[in-house]
Amino acid sequence: DAGVIQSPRHEVTEMGQEVTLRCKPISGHNSLFWYRQTMMRGLELLIYFNNNVPIDDSGMPEDRFSAKMPNASFSTLKIQPSEPRDSAVYFCASKQGASEKLFFGSGTQLSVL
Amino acid sequence: KNEVEQSPQNLTAQEGEFITINCSYSVGISALHWLQQHPGGGIVSLFMLSSGKKKHGRLIATINIQEKHSSLHITASHPRDSAVYICAVTGNQFYFGTGTSLTVIP
Numbered sequence: 001d002a003g004v005i006q007s008p009r010h011e012v013t014e015m016g017q018e019v020t021l022r023c024k025p026i027s028g029h030n031s032l033f034w035y036r037q038t039m040m041r042g043l044e045l046l047i048y049f050n051n052n053v054p055i056d057d058s059g060m061p062e063d064r065f066s067a068k069m070p071n072a073s074f075s076t077l078k079i080q081p082s083e084p085r086d087s088a089v090y091f092c093a094s095k096q097g098a099s100e101k102l103f104f105g106s107g108t109q110l111s112v113l
Numbered sequence: 114k115n116e117v118e119q120s121p122q123n124l125t126a127q128e129g130e131f132i133t134i135n136c137s138y139s140v141g142i143s144a145l146h147w148l149q150q151h152p153g154g155g156i157v158s159l160f161m162l163s164s165g166k167k168k169h170g171r172l173i174a175t176i177n178i179q180e181k182h183s184s185l186h187i188t189a190s191h192p193r194d195s196a197v198y199i200c201a202v203t204g205n206q207f208y209f210g211t212g213t214s215l216t217v218i219p
Contacts, residue, residue, distance in 0.1 A: 042199075043209040044209070045207035045209075093156075102148075102158040103158065104157065107156075109154075
């Protein structure tokens, strides 16, 4: 299995632009998580899905952030409009079942200028 | 107030030493995760545990639910163990520790 696949690996954009981050979970995994990591705040959970349904989005910082999971093999995290303070590494992770380990993607390094 | 506290923040050890990283939490949890983040940024989940002890190679993780405490042990440490180790707990929400930066010197 190729593992959790995220794209792009790096994204540099200007303030105000829309940014879309993509994630393909491991086949058969039914839970998907989006995290953000910054030097100041460390790792934070943004949102997670169970069976494609958003379960907890309390970590989504504000209305500029939205996440979708249209099917079991694909999820997006969108920021519109982007701001410099959104600069971070965004990780996607997936797992199968309630008692299994998380598998992380390689992350997307986002820089908003 | 941090729901998850890790100690130490930074740790330097000589190759071969036995290493312990501690994690204390203040919330009710259903599971605790130990994560390893390599210098390149990639994150690997080492353990998920809700009771007792788990072992994988030179790594051992223990959890005491009553004391709300977990430890990650590395036996016969090696320079390739150099990484940031992050404790995370899941309950009503996900909470992360700030990580322990480990450097193992040859």
